[in-house]
Amino acid sequence: xxxxxxxxxxxxxxxxxxxxxxxxxxxxxxxxxxxxxxxxxxxxxxxxxxxxxxxxxxxxxxxxxxxxxxxxxxxxxxxxxxxxxxxxxxxxxxxxxxxxxxxxxxxxxxxxxxxxxxxxxxxxxxxxxxxxxxxxxxxxxxxxxxxxxxxxxxxxxxxxxxxxxxxxxxxxxxxxxxxxxxxxxxxxxxxxxxxxxxxxxxxxxxxxxxxxxxxxxxxxxxxxxxxxxxxxxxxxxxxxxxxxxxxxxxxxxxxxxxxxxxxxxxxxxxxxxxxxxxxxxxxxxxxxxx
Amino acid sequence: xxxxxxxxxxxxxxxxxxxxxxxxxxxxxxxxxxxxxxxxxxxxxxxxxxxxxxxxxxxxxxxxxxxxxxxxxxxxxxxxxxxxxxxxxxxxxxxxxxxxxxxxxxxxxxxxxxxxxxxxxxxxxxxxxxxxxxxxxxxxxxxxxxxxxxxxxxxxxxxxxxxxxxxxxxxxxxxxxxxxxxxxxxxxxxxxxxxxxxxxxxxxxxxxxxxxxxxxxxxxxxxxxxxxxxxxx
Numbered sequence: 001x002x003x004x005x006x007x008x009x010x011x012x013x014x015x016x017x018x019x020x021x022x023x024x025x026x027x028x029x030x031x032x033x034x035x036x037x038x039x040x041x042x043x044x045x046x047x048x049x050x051x052x053x054x055x056x057x058x059x060x061x062x063x064x065x066x067x068x069x070x071x072x073x074x075x076x077x078x079x080x081x082x083x084x085x086x087x088x089x090x091x092x093x094x095x096x097x098x099x100x101x102x103x104x105x106x107x108x109x110x111x112x113x114x115x116x117x118x119x120x121x122x123x124x125x126x127x128x129x130x131x132x133x134x135x136x137x138x139x140x141x142x143x144x145x146x147x148x149x150x151x152x153x154x155x156x157x158x159x160x161x162x163x164x165x166x167x168x169x170x171x172x173x174x175x176x177x178x179x180x181x182x183x184x185x186x187x188x189x190x191x192x193x194x195x196x197x198x199x200x201x202x203x204x205x206x207x208x209x210x211x212x213x214x215x216x217x218x219x220x221x222x223x224x225x226x227x228x229x230x231x232x233x234x235x236x237x238x239x240x241x242x243x244x245x246x247x248x249x250x251x252x253x254x255x256x257x258x259x260x261x262x263x264x265x266x267x268x269x270x271x272x273x274x275x276x277x278x279x280x281x282x283x284x285x286x287x288x289x290x
Numbered sequence: 291x292x293x294x295x296x297x298x299x300x301x302x303x304x305x306x307x308x309x310x311x312x313x314x315x316x317x318x319x320x321x322x323x324x325x326x327x328x329x330x331x332x333x334x335x336x337x338x339x340x341x342x343x344x345x346x347x348x349x350x351x352x353x354x355x356x357x358x359x360x361x362x363x364x365x366x367x368x369x370x371x372x373x374x375x376x377x378x379x380x381x382x383x384x385x386x387x388x389x390x391x392x393x394x395x396x397x398x399x400x401x402x403x404x405x406x407x408x409x410x411x412x413x414x415x416x417x418x419x420x421x422x423x424x425x426x427x428x429x430x431x432x433x434x435x436x437x438x439x440x441x442x443x444x445x446x447x448x449x450x451x452x453x454x455x456x457x458x459x460x461x462x463x464x465x466x467x468x469x470x471x472x473x474x475x476x477x478x479x480x481x482x483x484x485x486x487x488x489x490x491x492x493x494x495x496x497x498x499x500x501x502x503x504x505x506x507x508x509x510x511x512x513x514x515x516x517x518x519x520x521x522x523x
Contacts, residue, residue, distance in 0.1 A: 183371075
């Protein structure tokens, strides 16, 4: 069997990865909670963000971590525009249309990336991915530690935004009472677009945190989004706290699964959890409604 | 202050308001009365920009509301406290009130919060409680308090007495009168004909999407046709 030290290290590594998963899930759950749509373009947008990070680092020579803030702003604007001028108008207020529009967007984005970059696997050059930090008996990957810290800070910022600012309060108001919000002079279309933009900004940050230890191909986002969906369902659809906790939990499950079953079967544990949650607690850990 | 002429609107193809005329002078309480389904709430939705105006005009303080968004209308000071309250159940009482000043009077938020808490001391006690856990009466107070946070020039109250106990209804009408005496112009949309006519200056009876009878409230209260139809006398 494995020594406790190895298991502990696997758990910590799982937490580190899980925080970045949580960031991907945060964007998904926020958009679901406010717009009540499942954004099928989430994975493609993550891929986009990862290519943007790759391009910033490899073509422009910007440090990955310094590239995150401007890319987050660019993706905020991009997401805002997508919802305001494409998804919103094209879906004409019908949720079924929104599903098709976001699915269509994801196909268009993926194929555009495929045409532009081919299906080659790209990684960041340099050996920063192999930097390790010694923490007691454990050897931890430095980029993952940074990813963990940044993801938690972003989650905290998001929480503060939703709790402390007027825009954040307006987002929460629109999530539950659209008409009441309109009558307070809250522009619902603006709030929808802002929420979608914040979801995309989360993806840009996640992309910057993932890329130092991961690769990018035109379909890479899908793998993360499957995990993100599991996290959202586990945490409760629309719950920000649920996404964070669910992300950490799923990270640990994947890491322990990898340790016990072998790296390639690590994700099997995630889907076992997914099925169990659907069977036993379909509203998720923090879900309010059935 | 508000002047509606020949207003027509409705949902989809269905016309609900069929050529309605109504005027409200500053400082008044104008009661808009009528049974269920005559178009009272539809009229309010058109006034607050939630429904498009098919034809006719709405002038608020001299400017047309044609094509105005709900946000424009709130910014102009026409505040609508809707039927069913439409408070934010997932947010605290304090946050609900704060959002009342999202578009208008944001700089006066502190003062207006104090004022709302003075008018509704019960809301101060429950400031950090989730609005969805309040009683019906408290939710109505919150909805009105939230509306007052925007410093309305004209306040539309849609069925403020709906679902309240007789004692609370009495309290609500007293409050509406007090707000009016402090200078607020109010359009009171109600099914509760007796008490509304009691506090209103002017009243109009809505029937089939039009105003059938209009006049000073005292005159309407004495109108034999009206007494038969609405007061059962």
